[in-house]
Amino acid sequence: MTAVNVDEIRARVDEDWQRIVDLLVRKTALQSISAEGITGERMRRSAEFVAEELRLVGIDAKVAQAHNADGTPGAWEVIGSRVVDPEAPTVLLYAHHDVQPVPDPSVWDTEPFVATEVGERMFGRGVADDGGGIAIHSGALKALGDDLGVNVKVFIEGEEEMGSPSFIPFIEEHRDEFAADVIVVADSGNWSADIPSLTTSLRGNTTLDVHVKVLEHPVHSGQYGGPILDANTLAAMLIASMYDENGDMRVPGVDAEEPVGGLQRDLDEATVREDAGIVPSYRLAGTGSIAARMWTKPSVTVIGFDAHPVEGSFNVIAHETTFRLSLRTAPNQEPERAQRALADYLVAHAPFGCEVSVTPGENGMGWAMDPNAEATRDALEAMEEAFGCAPVNKGEGGSIPFIPELQRIFPDAQVLVTGPEDPKANAHSPNESISLPGLRKNIVTEALLLAKLAR
Known part of the structure; x- marks a missing residue:
């Protein structure tokens, strides 16, 4: 690291912890369901909330409305930056502020849009996907503070759950605000709440x-x-x-x-x-x-x-x-x-x-990370330091189309896919939740990663 060590980062995250939890609570209450209208007032308020939270941790953030390829209004996006040194590497931090709908609240054990702590987990729609990603970026930037050694750009998308129809036009319109040496996409998850992972591929x-x-x-x-x-x-x-x-x-x-x-x-x-929920008699297909x-x-x-x-x-x-x-x-x-x-x-x-x-x-298009990239090695080291165990890489069978599009538009950038989820998160499903100890370790991981990338 450049100026702080892992114990110092942990102490700073612990000191900031209540603010991070409150961020998740307030974000959940906004009910930012993009399926109910990506151009609507609720989505605009969600974007303004995220922009304000980023300003609190040193990012010059603003809200901008995207446009679809046909020129019609698109999602409310959050973009921002902080330049510490024009000669330093630049890292783009991605998450999204829109969430999935809740078709039937009766099948939830808690109120879907009231973030509720049960044991070591917080339950609520969007706490993991992708409020947790926003919390990771916010917590890591706060933990580093004046010790931040990389230039940071931030993009918090407003329509990921709708397939990102205005994503490409928005990037093309704001290309300079996306160009980076490393792109960190905090929209995936770990092997478990206690074992970290880089997402290595997407089909x-x-x-x-x-x-x-x-x-x-x-x-x-x-x-x-x-x-x-x-x-x-x-x-x-x-x-x-x-x-x-x-x-x-x-x-x-x-x-x-x-x-x-x-x-x-x-x-x-x-x-x-x-x-x-596979029936007992079924034999898994394939070899x-x-x-x-x-x-x-x-x-x-x-x-x-x-x-x-x-x-x-x-x-x-x-x-x-x-x-x-x-x-x-x-x-x-x-x-x-x-x-x-x-x-x-x-x-x-x-x-x-x-x-x-x-x-x-x-x-x-699918996507595969570069396992030999310097940023990959830094991320794996940061995960092991923060979690106290070796990471287990994992792929995803699903697709996240904007990631290969980012890689296509910025072919020289090293892309890292991380995130707040774990197998119990139930993203897109009833009783979505996030592991609070896991979130804390994810924040420490990203802070350590940003410090390593500064070298």
Whole structure:
């Protein structure tokens, strides 16, 4: 470190702790649900609140409204900076201030928008995703104070939970306010509340609509059934053909990867089964580590299927059907290439010569960190010092499209994905919560990281 050691940082975080907790309490009460209108007054108040909190820890922060690609008003964003030395490295700190809706408050054990401490956890919508990220940045900047040795830029987004439609236009409009040597995205989490992690990879995503046709019109199943298979059955055969006998995808051109940065610890099957609610008789599909199957190997899911409901069904052979596929791609594969490969495969493997056509959908690139980057090594060291144990890297099976977009726009920046969550956080679900001891250690980690990056 440059001017302070880990014990001093811990002491400063402890001294500031009540302010950090109060920040989470007040932020939760704002109910900043972007799904209810990203341009609305509630979202503007949320952004103003975050900007004021950043000003309290030395950031020259302001609120700006983004615009969508078509020029319509977009989200309320928070941007800010603090320059300590024009020659020093610059670090961009990212989080988001919008939160998920609460469709049914009755399934919560506490009031969703009243931050409530139960034991060592705080419960409330957005306390982890991503109020915790805002708290980490605020706490780390306060802990360093005048000892901050890097220039800092801050971006707190207002529409992450809505897919960030105005994200790219906003960055393009404010490019100078985003350019940095290192980008820290505090929107992920740790292996557990006690074991830190860098998120090493994110899968990409692509969608396809597949249309299967066997007849020009429906016909009676008693009269023609046998030589003519219905479109739903043919679609099921086509879907099943994408997998081998082990449940691995076998589509040429759809890539698979091993965990980025190596696999220190595999996911526990019993935990995966319990968390997902898997029925006891089901055997997990695929081969290799569970981590690779969930983080870096491709997976395809039927997320929509046009078929007649059971209620009111009658004896006809369905002449055509359409189903939608969501393909999660390996972190380093271009989703457009995987999309084309899957589309070509489906057309070429039409069962019994039925007609198969494919309409491509949207694509989102995956992301993989550079395990050899200097910032990566600094982050891992900071985590071990703050948590008192070696970090366990982990990937994410889902996609966060803005991260690869940031990397694309700023190709020379080193990107680190951290965050306040842990397996018990229940982000996007009822009873969302954050580990308060874990949050404290995350704040110490980021303060140590910023100090190391100053070197």
